[in-house]
Amino acid sequence: MTQTPRNQSKKKAESENTPGPVAVLRSAREQLAELTGLTAESVSSFERTDDGWDLAVEVLELARVPDTMSLLATYAVTLDPQGELTGYKRVRRYERGRADPSRPGG
Numbered sequence: 001m002t003q004t005p006r007n008q009s010k011k012k013a014e015s016e017n018t019p020g021p022v023a024v025l026r027s028a029r030e031q032l033a034e035l036t037g038l039t040a041e042s043v044s045s046f047e048r049t050d051d052g053w054d055l056a057v058e059v060l061e062l063a064r065v066p067d068t069m070s071l072l073a074t075y076a077v078t079l080d081p082q083g084e085l086t087g088y089k090r091v092r093r094y095e096r097g098r099a100d101p102s103r104p105g106g
Contacts (some may be wrong), residue, residue: 017082021046024083028055031085032077044074052086053079061093068097 019027029040038059045056055077062071074092079085094100 019083021048024053024079025055027083028053028077028079028085029057032057032059032075032088035085035088036075041072051078052081053083055079056091057088068095070096072096 025043025046029043032038033040036059038061040057040059042058043055044058047054057075057077059073059075060070061073064070072094073090074094075088076091077085077088
């Protein structure tokens with residue numbers, strides 16, 4: 001199926017208005033931190049979807065001494081195609097010094 005020049009120009013205009021991954025990740029961290037009051041430390045995964053973006057953001061929930069005992073959480077974050085946060089939820093909470101249990105085969 002070939003695209004008409006009009007469809008091609010529409011897609012080009014949409015892609016020019018859509019921020020790239022780096023801008024989206026920076027914006028998502030800032031927005032989540034502003035909404036929750038928590039420090040977003042890193043983005044552990046991201047994916048562009050038909051509806052925008054899905055991210056997993058690692059957040060410092062409770063600082064402790066020593067730092068390896070601090071509580072972190074993974075938040076599932078959704079954004080629209082322009083990078084505006086549309087929702088988030090905590091999906092995991094863990095101590096910084098703890099690794100996930102190993103799984104068979106990997």
